[in-house]
Amino acid sequence: MTQELPPHESHDSHEQTPDYETVSVPVLVIGAGAAGARTAIELAERGVETLVVGKRDHGDAHTTWAAGGVNGALGSLDPEDDWTIHAADTLKEGHFLNDPVAVETVTEAMPDRLRELDEWGMAFDRTEDGEIAQRYFGAQSFRRTAFVGDRTGEAMLDTLVAKAQSLSIPYRENVLVTELLSDGQRVYGAVAVDLEDGHFVLFETDYVVLAAGGASALYGRHSSRDDENTADGPALAYEAGAELMDLEFVQFHPTGMMGDRYGEEWDGRLVTEAVRGEGGRLYNAAVSASEASGGSGERGSPGGERFMERYSPDQMELDARDVVARAIAQEVREGRGTENGGVYLDISHRDADYVRERLPKMYERFQSLGVDITEEPMEVAPTAHYTMGGVDIDWETGATRVDRLFAVGETVAGVHGANRLGGNSLAETVAMGKVVGETVADRDPGSSELPASMRAYAERSMASLRELAASDGDVAPAELVEELRRVMDEHAGILRDAESLRVGLDRLAGLRERTADLRLDGDRTSESFELAVDLSFLLTVAECVLRGALLREESRGAHSRTDFPEMDPEWRRNLLFHRTETGMAHRSRGVAEPSETVREALDAGYELDYHHLE
Known part of the structure; x- marks a missing residue:
């Protein structure tokens, strides 16, 4: 890797070409979470010089917020489980909109990836006989979610970072990539x-x-934290010429923190699915039949009705995330929610020592906020958690339709279909990180010398960024980001319809117009500058979400249209968006069928019976 350090930059407003640092490297990995780290590790082990860049401090990536676990059909507790059943569960959870190659690539690889992480020092919880322990997660037929208490993502990233450091993989932190250089x-x-x-x-x-x-x-x-998951990956790929797919499918995790007692800082933060995986129960705020008759209710009950009995009597709280999230939304809509618009999640019926052992991070978090979860319930409501859609890639290689551009992790679409199976996000990162690393390492390195046209393009981009930082209009970027979020909450939330989606697109167009009047302070290290860049990413992807949701005239998985409430077999198609000179264009394509071995697992009809936990 070679680099030229920048001279002192002149701030003369008439300067045409900004000074800049040049870094030449065979492979640039943008993003330092689990997906980026595992890709870089594979490249390094194959002798390919690689640089990883992240916009936060090293080790401070969104991976750390994935708490509950990572899937792989090890069969530690349920020997009959195997990768084909994992694939079948993933396809069913994704309502068969998944790319079957993606699903099979990830699920078949995961037992080996979990053993690899174990060898690298990840401190998985263990069974009594020393095997990697596994727990139930929603909509899974068997216990296949490996975990480190309720801090699995943090433990995984720590393990991957340590492995990368042992290989001396170079890393640059606090670097914000604003644009890819592409023709x-x-x-x-x-x-x-x-x-x-x-x-x-x-x-x-x-x-x-x-x-x-x-x-x-x-x-x-x-x-997420406000400065994470701001659509950087999909937007960068889209502007470079790649296609985005299925962004109308946004997963609303059923249990985000809700309520005045937690404070604004914690509103929406994830209450891990591991709480329900360890037996947590959901209650509304309605008066229960027991209370109405003078009874005391069951031990640990906050007094309301255990409403999942009406929506999913077999799988209860461990049904698919979209099912549970819609059930909570319906309870609140029909007046059975809390004063804050949530419901109660309760695990106080379990032994207190067990809760502290299996859910230490949740216990400590709520304890610091004055709630002892071994004695009282948590107030929760659905929260936007994951984008199933993203960049369209070839799942055998990780390649986009733009030559030499690859993508991995939550940036991409395909493996999760219309709704993600809990525990599959971390699985995807390490399974496909290895695949992408292998593919790039086997490719012809070519030349990293930048054509003169691309250098001129880069310099124009930098000049535009300098002008952006000096914008002296009337609107702060934070104001537009906040308004954009209101638009998405109101028009592209859990329940949608055509009229509301069209209003959302109109409001989005109005926000775009207002970006011409931004006010920044001229400092490219400032929060307002970063927010202005994030705003451009968010606007691009928001348009894909709204347009995709309007086009898809059915309800499937996480996409629920009140004006088209049924799933339509004709819509078993992926929606893809690409950039043209006149704006955003779309096309659709059919979904391939799974392999014969996975089809056999589907036909066998494996399914979780929640009452195994009782």
Whole structure:
């Protein structure tokens, strides 16, 4: 890797070409979570020089917020489980909109990836005989979710970072990539801003791997920190010429923190599915029959009705996330929610020591907020959590339709279909990270020398960013981001209809017009500058979500149209969007069929019986 350090930049407003640092490297990995780290590890082990860049401190990626576990059919507790049943569960949860190659690639690989993480030092919880322990997760036929208490993502990322450091993989933190250098046919590098001091960085590279996360921060109530999952990956790929697919499918996790007692900082933050996997129960705020007759209700009950008995009597709280989220939304809509618009999640019927052992992070978090979850319920409501859609890739390689541009992790679409099986997000990162690393390592390295046209394009991009930082209009970027989130909450939430979606698109167009009047302070290290860049990413992906939701005239998985409440077999198609000179265009394509072995697992009809937990 070679680089040229930048000279002191002149701030003369008449300067045409900003000074910048140039970094030349064979492979640039954008994103330092589990997907980016596992890709870089594979490349390094195959002798390929790689640079990983992240927009936060090293080790501070959104992977750490994935708490409950990671799937793989090890059969530690249920020996009859295997990868084909895992694939079948994934397809059923995705309502058969998944790419079957994606599903089979991930599920078949995961037992080996879990053993690999174990060898690298990930401290999985263990069974009495020393095997990797596994727990139930929603809509899974067997116990196949491996875990480290309720801090699995954090433990996974720590393990991957330690492995990367042992291989001396170079990493740059606090670098915000603003644009990929692409002619629509091939990618040549990227433009970025170093958030430490604001100087520009020009990356010239043979290959780019996007591992920059999803777009759940499009919504006001979401499980990410506000500066994470801001649609960087999908938007960068779209502008470079790749296609985006199925972005109308946004997963609303059923249990995000809700209520005045937690404070604004915690609103929407995830209450891990592991709480329900360990036996947590959901109650509404209605008066129960027992209370009405003077009884005391069952032990641990907060007094309301255990409403999942009406929606899913067999799978109860461990039904698919879209089913549970819609059930909660319906309870609230019909007046059986809490004063804050939520419901109660209760695990106080379990032994207190067991709860503290299996859910230490949840216990400590709520304890710090004055709630002892071993004695009282948590107030929860659905929260935007994951984008099933993203960049369309070839699932045998990870390649996009733009030459030398690859993508992995939540940035991509395909494996999850219309709704993600809990525990599959972390699985996808390490399974496909290895595949992408293998593919890129086997490719011809070519030349990373930047064509003159691309260098000129990069310099124009930097000039535009400098002008953006100096914008002196009347609207703060934070104001438009907040308004965009209101638009998405109100028009592209759990329940949708055509009229509301059209209003959402109109409001989105109005927000785009207002971006011409932004007000920043001229400092490229400022929060307002980063928000302005994020806003451009978010607007692009928000349009895909709204347009896809309007086009898809059916209800399937996480996409629920009140004006088209049934699933339509004719809509077993993926929606793809691409950029044209006149704006956003779309097409659709049919979904392939799974392999014969996975079809056999589907025909066998495996299914979780919640009452195994009782």
